[in-house]
Amino acid sequence: MRIFNSNKEYGLVGKLFHWITFLALLLQVPFGFYLVGLEFSSERIELENIHILVGITIFYFTLFRLIWKFFNTSPSETKSFFIGQAFIGKANHFLLYVSIFTITISGILKKLYMGETLNFIFFKYGFKKDNFILADAYYDVHVYANYLLLALVTLHIFAVIAHHFIFKDKILKKIL
Numbered sequence: 335m336r337i338f339n340s341n342k343e344y345g346l347v348g349k350l351f352h353w354i355t356f357l358a359l360l361l362q363v364p365f366g367f368y369l370v371g372l373e374f375s376s377e378r379i380e381l382e383n384i385h386i387l388v389g390i391t392i393f394y395f396t397l398f399r400l401i402w403k404f405f406n407t408s409p410s411e412t413k414s415f416f417i418g419q420a421f422i423g424k425a426n427h428f429l430l431y432v433s434i435f436t437i438t439i440s441g442i443l444k445k446l447y448m449g450e451t452l453n454f455i456f457f458k459y460g461f462k463k464d465n466f467i468l469a470d471a472y473y474d475v476h477v478y479a480n481y482l483l484l485a486l487v488t489l490h491i492f493a494v495i496a497h498h499f500i501f502k503d504k505i506l507k508k509i510l
C-alpha cells in the first residue's frame with residue numbers, strides 16, 4: 335500500500351488519520367456527555383483531565399492531518415449524479431474539520447478562562463486572569479459544535495451508504 339495519496343485513493347497515512355480520528359471521536363463524544371452528568375468528585379476531575387488530554391491530542395492530530403493533506407494530492411472526485419454533489423461533499427469535509435477545531439479550541443478556551451493551567455503535552459500554559467462569562471460562552475460553543483459534528487458525521491455516513499448502494503461507485507475503496 336502506498337504511503338502517499340494517489341489519484342484513485344488515500345494512502346496509508348491518510349487512511350490512518352481518517353480511521354484513528356473516527357475511533358477517537360467515537361469514544362470522546364459519548365465520554366464528554368457522560369462526564370457532565372457526574373457528581374463533583376476526585377474521580378470526575380481525573381476523568382475530566384483524561385477528556386482534556388485526549389481532546390488536545392485530537393487537536394494536534396487534526397493539525398498534522400491538515401498539513402499532510404496540504405502536501406498531498408487528493409483522490410479525484412467520483413462521478414456526480416446530481417448538480418452540486420461535489421460541492422456538498424467538499425463542504426461536508428471542510429465543515430468536519432471546522433467542527434473538530436471549534437470543539438477542541440473552545441474546550442481549551444473554556445478551561446483557560448476558568449483560570450486553570452492546561453497541559454498542552456509539549457508545554458503548560460494558563461491565562462493570568464479568569465473570566466467566567468467568557469468561560470461559559472466558550473462552553474456553549476463546545477456543546478453546539480459537538481451537535482454540529484454529530485449532524486455532519488450523520489450526513490457523511492448517509493452519503494457513503496448512498497454512494498455504495500444507490501450510485502454503486504467505488505467511494506468506500508478510497509478510504510479502506
Ligand code: HEM
Nearest residue numbers: 355356359403409427430431487490491494505506508509
Ligand atoms: C467521526 C466520524 C468521521 C469523520 C469525522 C470523518 C471525516 C472525514 C473527512 C474530513 C474526510 C475528507 C478527507 C480529506 O480528503 O481531507 C473523509 C473522507 C471519507 N470518509 Fe469519513 N469521517 C468519519 C466517518 C466515516 C465513516 C464511518 C465512513 C464509512 C462508512 C467514512 C467514509 C469516508 C469516505 C469513503 C471518504 C472519502 C470521500 C471522498 O474522497 O470522496 N467516514 N471523512
Ligand code: HEM
Nearest residue numbers: 362363366367369370386389390392437438441442477480
Ligand atoms: C474532539 C475533542 C472533544 C470532543 C468530541 C468533546 C466533547 C465533549 C462533550 C460532548 C461534552 C459534553 C457537553 C455537554 O453536554 O454539556 C464535553 C464536555 C467538556 N469538555 Fe470536551 N470535547 C473535546 C475536547 C475537549 C478539550 C480539548 C477540552 C479542554 C481542554 C474539553 C473540555 C471539556 C470540559 C471542561 C467539559 C465539561 C465537563 C464537565 O462539566 O465536567 N473538551 N466535551
